[in-house]
Amino acid sequence: xxxxxxxxxxxxxxxxxxxxxxxxxxxxxxxxxxxxxxxxxxxxxxxxxxxxxxxxxxxxxxxxxxxxxxxxxxxxxxxxxxxxxxxxxxxxxxxxxxxxxxxxxxxxxxxxxxxxxxxxxxxxxxxxxxxxxxxxxxxxxxxxxxxxxxxxxxxxxxxxxxxxxxxxxxxxxxxxxxxxxxxxxxxxxxxxxxxxxxxxxxxxxxxxxxxxxxxxxxxxxxxxxxxxxxxxxxxxxxxxxxxxxxxxxxxxxxxxxxxxxxxxxxxxxxxxxxxxxxxxxxxxxxxxxxxxxxxxxxxxxxxxxxxxxxxxxxxxxxxxxxxxxxxxxxxxxxxxxxxxxxxxxxxxxxxxxxxxxxxxxxxxxxxxxxxxxxxxxxxxxxxxxxxxxxxxxxxxxxxxxxxxxxxxxxxxxxxxxxxxxxxxxxxxxxxxxxxx
Ligand SMILES: Cc1ncc(COP(=O)(O)O)c(C=O)c1O
Numbered sequence: 007x008x009x010x011x012x013x014x015x016x017x018x019x020x021x022x023x024x025x026x027x028x029x030x031x032x033x034x035x036x037x038x039x040x041x042x043x044x045x046x047x048x049x050x051x052x053x054x055x056x057x058x059x060x061x062x063x064x065x066x067x068x069x070x071x072x073x074x075x076x077x078x079x080x081x082x083x084x085x086x087x088x089x090x091x092x093x094x095x096x097x098x099x100x101x102x103x104x105x106x107x108x109x110x111x112x113x114x115x116x117x118x119x120x121x122x123x124x125x126x127x128x129x130x131x132x133x134x135x136x137x138x139x140x141x142x143x144x145x146x147x148x149x150x151x152x153x154x155x156x157x158x159x160x161x162x163x164x165x166x167x168x169x170x171x172x173x174x175x176x177x178x179x180x181x182x183x184x185x186x187x188x189x190x191x192x193x194x195x196x197x198x199x200x201x202x203x204x205x206x207x208x209x210x211x212x213x214x215x216x217x218x219x220x221x222x223x224x225x226x227x228x229x230x231x232x233x234x235x236x237x238x239x240x241x242x243x244x245x246x247x248x249x250x251x252x253x254x255x256x257x258x259x260x261x262x263x264x265x266x267x268x269x270x271x272x273x274x275x276x277x278x279x280x281x282x283x284x285x286x287x288x289x290x291x292x293x294x295x296x297x298x299x300x301x302x303x304x305x306x307x308x309x310x311x312x313x314x315x316x317x318x319x320x321x322x323x324x325x326x327x328x329x330x331x332x333x334x335x336x337x338x339x340x341x342x343x344x345x346x347x348x349x350x351x352x353x354x355x356x357x358x359x360x361x362x363x364x365x366x367x368x369x370x371x372x373x374x375x376x377x378x379x380x381x382x383x384x385x386x387x388x389x390x391x392x393x394x395x396x397x398x399x400x401x402x403x404x405x406x407x408x409x410x411x412x413x414x415x416x417x418x419x420x421x422x423x424x425x426x427x428x429x430x431x432x433x434x435x436x437x438x439x440x441x442x
Contacts, residue, residue, distance in 0.1 A: 164429025267299025
């Protein structure tokens, strides 16, 4: 039997929450078709539907993936997920077939100006990682507010398990593997925080984690990986050597590759930061997030814009690794031939999944230099009394930078949420920074 179809043209879709554009009551059960590459990643394109709606039948062909928005958690009826191959062609073909079979209406997501009606909020993910991840505290400081001239809220992911937000994504990725996939373990290449997070999550699941680490990674990060039981394999610092070494481990072990950013499960996990943050401080009108591979800001932006479409999402990036800034300016992914910054967690580049999200949902990239990052680390230590690593302190550096303070565009950003993304700093680096 065909599911009832509500003809949602893109124009009417934005008005879904207005009663005159709703389908009549009693049309049947809700049925959402979503072509997503990986149904286990726990994010399914969806929309907020007021409780008066009893039925809707929609096919969602997503450029990326999607979700069922569960702001009030009660709207969660039968979702039919139809998997396709990851390739866009396969997704489109699958969507077209479902369209023909059901007579449903195709609603493309993103890039059509309507993504704000849609939501990517990781309800499944939040549930999946809840038993393991910390709900990190939000700190405020009158002193820092008066320096910034705004109200600041600090989400302390430096208190997350493993010392950085990365545990959220790693945990989601590992606990969404089925038993067969999981037994052979997981592999990644990472300069640190993702590596430690993956090791810890793997340990909690009781499976091996093979971690390829560049030789020049900070000692405390290598020590973290070892502490959590990860098997460390060193590579040369270059990305090519990291990838080659990881591929060799993959072949030797049959483990599952879990990338540090460019992965739906990771993005979904990092999105839980927004879910918590905006519940802890709902007055936030702007979020500032460090950017490297873009996994964190992608998840944060997708979830935050679903909860509050008007929220500003700003990326903070070091001058010596400003590929996101350049990519946004050029309108295409731009990689750098070399990077040079104290923020060792921010030296990676955007990927094919994270770039379109950054392109479409991140309002601006604020670039700061290493001196500003060091000053922000200092303020975190002296005022907030917490140790934050350079990559983690960059959001505060951005808010205090001239580029932000003197730009009239940001004058309406008055309640600013800053993600202090990690605290894995070699003490030597922290102390030395105090002399600079
Ligand atoms: C502390 C810290 N902050 C921010 C980032 C950037 O995250 P993403 O690569 O998801 O953009 C990283 C990445 O390693 C990190 O370790």
